[in-house]
Amino acid sequence: MYRFSVLLFFILFLSCESDTTGAVSQDDNPQQISNADIIRNPITSEGEIDTTNIAVMSFEESRYEFGRVKSGEVVKKNFTFTNTGNAPLLISDARSTCGCTVADYPKHLIMPGKEGTISVEFDTKNKSGKQHKPVTLTANTYPAKTQVVMRGIVEE
Numbered sequence: 001m002y003r004f005s006v007l008l009f010f011i012l013f014l015s016c017e018s019d020t021t022g023a024v025s026q027d028d029n030p031q032q033i034s035n036a037d038i039i040r041n042p043i044t045s046e047g048e049i050d051t052t053n054i055a056v057m058s059f060e061e062s063r064y065e066f067g068r069v070k071s072g073e074v075v076k077k078n079f080t081f082t083n084t085g086n087a088p089l090l091i092s093d094a095r096s097t098c099g100c101t102v103a104d105y106p107k108h109l110i111m112p113g114k115e116g117t118i119s120v121e122f123d124t125k126n127k128s129g130k131q132h133k134p135v136t137l138t139a140n141t142y143p144a145k146t147q148v149v150m151r152g153i154v155e156e
Contacts, residue, residue: 051142052086053085053086053087054085054086054087054140054141054142055083055085055086055087055088055089055090055110055112055139055140055141056083056084056085056089056141057081057082057083057084057089057137057139057141057146058081058082058083058084059079059080059081059148060079060080060081061079062079062146062147062148062149063148063149063150063151064077064079064120064148064149064150064151065151065152066122066150066151066152067152067153068152068153068154068155069124069152069153069154069155070124070154070155070156071124071125071126071127071128071154071155071156072124072125073124074121074122074123074124075121075122075124075150075152076119076120076121076122077119077120077150078117078118078119078120079117079118079119079120079148080115080116080117081115081116081117081118082113082114082115082116083110083111083112083113083114083115083116084112084113085112085141086112087112087140088109088110088111088112089109089110089111089112089116089139089140089141090109090110090139090140091105091106091107091110091116091137091138091139092138092139092140093137093138094118094135094136094137094138095135095136095138096120096133096134096135096136097133097134098133100122100123100124100125100127100133101120101121101122101123101133101135101150102120102121102123103118103119103120103121103135103137103148104118104119104120105118105119105137118135118137118148120133120135120148120150122150124154127154128154128155128156129153129154130151130152130153131150131151131152131153131154132149132151133149133150133151134147134148134149135147135148135149135150
């Protein structure tokens with residue numbers, strides 16, 4: 001029985017195929033773009049930083065002052081940005097400091113010169129006083145992390 005299990009394992013292991021190209025495509029760009037085209041380390045071995053061929057997220061506004069709201073309201077804001085860099089932009093994650101703030105971001109490539117939107121919702125339920133809610137975006141930019149922030153006061 002042991003030999004049969006080992007033989008079955010090797011047959012299954014050797015028969016699996018995997019796609020190792022790692023290609024990513026863009027809806028309005030039918031060409032295949034490899035990960036090497038969008039992931040680039042701008043720091044050279046000499047410690048110099050080459051930021052000429054990377055994606056850049058340029059926001060119309062990265063901070064939103066929502067003023068005063070009643071506890072229980074949901075504050076929503078769309079942060080619009082443009083890829084002003086020379087490489088396709090790929091956002092891999094958006095995280096906030098707590099579950100009360102949720103962000104939705106584009107899951108596809110944003111080509112140079114194109115716009116995208118980060119939609120953020122802050123649920124003020126059980127909150128009061130001054131609020132500062134950052135959302136950290138991770139992308140193929142330099143530096144790799146960018147923040148957008150919602151601020152205001154929640155009244156009981």
